[in-house]
Amino acid sequence: MEDNHSIGQDTQTWDNWWKDLTPEKEIQKWDFYGLRPWIMKFTPRHGKVLEAGCGLGRWVLLLSRLGIEIEGLDFARPTIDYLNDWKMDRDFDASFVVGDVTKLEYADNSLSGYLSFGVVEHFQEGPHKALNEACRVLRPGGVAIITTPSKSWYIPIKHGKQKLKRVAKKLLGRKVAPVTFFQYEYRPAQLARHVSNSGLSVTQYAGCDLLYTFFEKGKHTGKNISKDSFAGRFSRRFEKTWLRNYGAQAITISVKVADDMHCFLCGEPNAQRDSLNNYLVPVCPSCQDQKNAGFYKKGANTGYHHQYQFRTPILPPQEKICSESGDSFQTDVIFEQYGFAKPVSPAHLKRPEVNIKLSNTDLQPVWRNRKEI
Secondary structure, three states: OOOOOEOOOOHHHHHHHHOOOOHHHHHHOEOOOOOHHHHHHHOOOOOEEEEEOOOOOHHHHHHHHOOOEEEEEEOOHHHHHHHHHHHHHOOOOOEEEEOEOOEOOOOOOOEEEEEEEOOHHHOOOOOHHHHHHHHHHEEEEEEEEEEEEOOOOOHHHHHHHHHHHHHHHHHOOOOOOOOOEOOOOOOHHHHHHHHHHOOOEEEEEEEEOHHHHHHHHOOOOOOOOOOOOHHHHHHHHHOOOHHHHHOOEEEEEEEOOOOEEOOOOOOOOOEEHHHHHOEOOOOOHHHOOOHHHHHHEOOOOOOOOOOOEEOOOOOOOOEEEOOOOOOEEEOEOOOEOOOEOOOOOHHHHOOHHHHHHHHHHOEOOEEOOHHHO
C-alpha cells in the first residue's frame, strides 16, 4: 500500500464533509444507515452516555429527547462550535464538547454508555487506543455500542474496480495518484476481536444494513432503491437472517463485566455477573420479571418492526393522540414521530420503560436519500 498520509483523522477532511449538511438533514434521513434498531435498543437509559465522534450530533439530539443524559464529543472544533450555537437557538438540552477519543477526559468507571459509530476504523495504527479508552471510562455494567464499515459483499467489487483502474493507468503510462489511508473495513468477527482485546465482553456482534450496500452499488445515487426494487425487497426479506453479515456495517454490543454491575433496566448497582448467562446486558434480580427484560434475553433478534418507507415527505407538525396516555400533542418539526410507528407524546417518550418498549416493538424504518432532503 503506497500510503503518503492518513486523511481519516484529518480535521479538515471532516469539516469539509459536514459543511453542506445540517443536524436537521442528518436526523430526517432516519434510516439511510440501518443502525437504529441496535442504537435504540442498547443505549443505556440510566447514567451518563458518551457518543465518541458525534459528527453533526444526530444521535445525541435524538437520544437526549428520550430523556437520556448524553454528551457528544468530536475533534472537529468548528463542528462542535456550530452544534453548540445550533442547540442554543433551538432550546435543546444536549451537550457537545471538543475532545480526542484516544485520550478521553472522563474519570475511570464513570459512564454508563459509550457509543461509537464509524469512528475507530479511521486510525491507521488500528482501533486499540480508542477501544481501551472506552473500557476505561465505562462503569461496571456499562454498555458499549461500536460500529464500523464492514467488508460487505460489495466491498471486493469496489476495491477490484479501483485496482483495475490503477493498473490500467500504469499500463497506459498515466500518472497514478498515491494511495492515502481513510478507513479499514472490519468484518463483524474482526471488530468483536478488537473490542474483546480492550477488556470489554462482547455479548453480541453482527453485520447489518444490507440496504446501504445497494446504495453503494448504485453509485450513491439511490435511484435503484424503492419499495418494489430488488434492493428494497431483498433487504426486507433477509435483514434479520444470517445474510445481514454481508451488510455495510459491523456492530458489537459489549459490557464492562464485574461481579457487581449497574442494571440496564433500573440503573441500580445490583446486577450480578451471572445475569449475563441469560441476558445480553446486566439485569438485576428485581428487574428480571419485567416484560422489558425479555427483549434482552440471549438469542433475541434485533431489527425493525415494520416495513421500510422510502422517500416519504417530511411530516409537518400536526396534532396527534398519544397511544400511551390518550392526550393530544403536536408532532415535532424535526423529529416527526421520533421514528416510531405509534404516536407518543414527548413527555411519555422520556419514560425509560416506554421508550425501551417502543424501541423493541415499534421502530418504523424510513429511508430518505441524504442528498435529496
